[in-house]
Amino acid sequence: MLFYFDQLDGEVQELRQVNETQKGKLQSLEEQEKKWRQENNDLNTQLTKTREDYSELQKRTEALQENLESLEKEKKLWKSEKENILSENTKLTHELSVTRTDYANLKLEHESLEKQCTENIERLQQIQQILQKTETQVKELQQKIEDLETNNWHLKHDLEDQYDLRRQLHNTIQDLKGNIRVFCRVRPPINNELDDKELCAISFPNETSLDIRKSRESVCAISGRVGDVKQEFSFDKVFSPEASQVEIFEELAQLVQSALDGYHVCVFAYGQTGSGKTHTMQGTPNDRGMIPRTIDLIFEKIEKLKITEWSYTVTASFLEIYNENIRDLLEPNSNYDYELRYNEGRGVTVTNLKSVPIDSARMLKALMEEANNNRAVATTDFNKHSSRSHAVTKIHLEGHNNLSRASYSGSINLVDLAGSESAKTSAAERLNETKHINKSLSTLGNVMLALHNKDSHVPYRNSKLTFLLQSCLGGNSKTLMIVNIAPFEDCFGESISSLRFAAKVKEIKTCAKKNKTYGHQALLPSNGSQKK
Known part of the structure; x- marks a missing residue:
């Protein structure tokens, strides 16, 4: 622009x-x-x-x-x-x-x-x-x-019926064998005993008899003749020195079953000091005796019986009678007064005695070991560790069946008697002990004699031992006596005395009854059964 x-x-x-x-x-x-x-x-x-x-x-x-x-x-x-x-x-x-x-x-x-x-x-x-x-x-x-539960219910009832039948048959067999049975056991020589002791001549014609005599000939002081002092004895079972603890317990095991079936059972060892009573009853850790084997068998059978709805409550007590005084072996330092009292339903009981509930064999064995450690022992002319008291182990069994509502109450009394021996052969410091021991054993012999003769009065109360064993000896009990003898000539007199006493016991006959009770629904099935 x-x-x-x-x-x-x-x-x-x-x-x-x-x-x-x-x-x-x-x-x-x-x-x-x-x-x-x-x-x-x-x-x-x-x-x-x-x-x-x-x-x-x-x-x-x-x-x-x-x-x-x-x-x-x-x-x-x-x-x-x-x-x-x-x-x-x-x-x-x-x-x-x-x-x-x-x-x-x-x-x-x-x-x-x-x-x-x-x-x-x-x-x-x-x-x-x-x-x-x-x-x-x-x-x-x-x-x-x-269907199986229904069948199982019926089978359990059938099994219980069979167990009842088995109990009846077992009891019948035991009755046929005798409610008071006597076994004899000859102990073998141990350690170096053969070096300074001479053996008796003992033979075993069969399983139920033995012949015993001195190996040296006996000369009669009056006639001057040589006499044959052979003695023959017959018992329910005779065990030679070679017999093991297992063989002896096979016979006792049947009585353990009777206790579980509701019977009172008593097993006691009788014999001279050093004849092997404590070994028979207690044994050793490697060769268990009747008591530990009984404990194991009780709990084995209780475990097996659970399948048939049986449950058991087990209690145990341990005591000893020393110089006619009762001591609780679980409380040896107790100041309680222990008295024997007779109860028509339960037999003889001991006041203030400690009774321990047991849930296993191990627990019962531990208590047994504790009781054994508290027992009175001493050295005698026949045994370095002789039991100077009568020891009683009582195992009480309460059984209940959930199907039949039946209840059984039984017990096993395992008695290790103090050694019988002559006051002449006892040391002076043990003379009082020996007198008490021999008195109680003598009373035991008198009781057995009275039972054998079927006397109207039986002197149970003459000693605490016989009073305590009253139910076992003449009442509702199955009793096994194991007489122990030593095989030596210097024990010959005591052995013959023990064997004669045992022979008298064998001839006693008693009748044991089963302790059985029922609940109010004994004849009715359980709720589960009714539901089925």
Whole structure:
């Protein structure tokens, strides 16, 4: 636009020059001048208009300049935003790349899961089929279980009936053998006894008899003749020196069953000091005696009887009679007074005697060992560790059957008697002990004699030993007496005395009764039985 104006100015100057140079021609050109003036006026008008347009263009230029500045600012802003967008785009591009990688992995995992899902669906269908079959089998098994439970209930009752029959037959067999049985055991020589002791001549014609005589001939003091002093004895069972503890216990085991069946059982060892009574009853850790074997058998049988719904409560007590005084072997230092009292239902009981509930054979053996350690022993002419008291181990058994509601109450009395010996052969310091021991054993002999003769009065109360064993000897009990003898000639007189005493005991006959009680629902089945 400026160029246009400059051009006009140049033309005006040129025209002026032409006007000056062409004054001559002015006149000729007046008409043309007028024309030009008119044109000039038009041009002025155009110029004015152009100036106005220029002015307006300046304004528009300023406005455009302002717009340009604004756009420059916006450009900077957009550039910054562009950089941010580019940065974010780069970040998003990276994230997109990671996402695509993840997507590819997820796609693979999805395909794997879809495959597994398909396999699981197939497995589920198979499991459902198996489950349906299993449910059918379970229903069948449940029905079978119900049938078996019903049969089991009947079988248990049948088994209990058979056990009752077995008890009756067992008791019949024991009655036929005799409620008071006598065994004889000849102990073998031990250590160096053969070096300074001479053996008697003992023979065993059969399992129930023995012959005994001195190995040297006996000369009668009156006639001077040589006499044969052979003695013959017959018992329920005779055990030679070679017999083991196992063989002897086989016979006793039947009486353990009787105790579980509700009978009172008494086993006692009788014989001279040093004849092997304590070994027979207690034994050693490697060769157990009757008492530890009885303990094991009791708990073995209790465990087996659980299948027939029998449960047992076991209690035990340990005492000794020393110089006619009763001592509790579980509380040897107690100041209690222990008295014997007779109860028609329970027999003879001891006041203040500690009775311990037993839950295992191990516990009972531990108590037995404690009691043995508290027992009175001393050295005698026949035994370095002679028992100077009568020891009684009582095991009480209470049985209850959940099916028949029957209850049995039995007991086992295991008695290790003090050694019998003549006062002449006893040391002076043990003379009082020997007198008490011999008195009680003598009373035991008198009791046995009275029972043998069926006397109306039996002197049980003449000694605490016989009073304590009253139920065992003449009452409701099955009794086993094991007479022990030593095989030596210097013991011959005592052995003969013991054997004669045992022979008298063998001839005694008593009648034992079973202690059986029923609850108020004895003849009714249990709730479970009624439900069945």
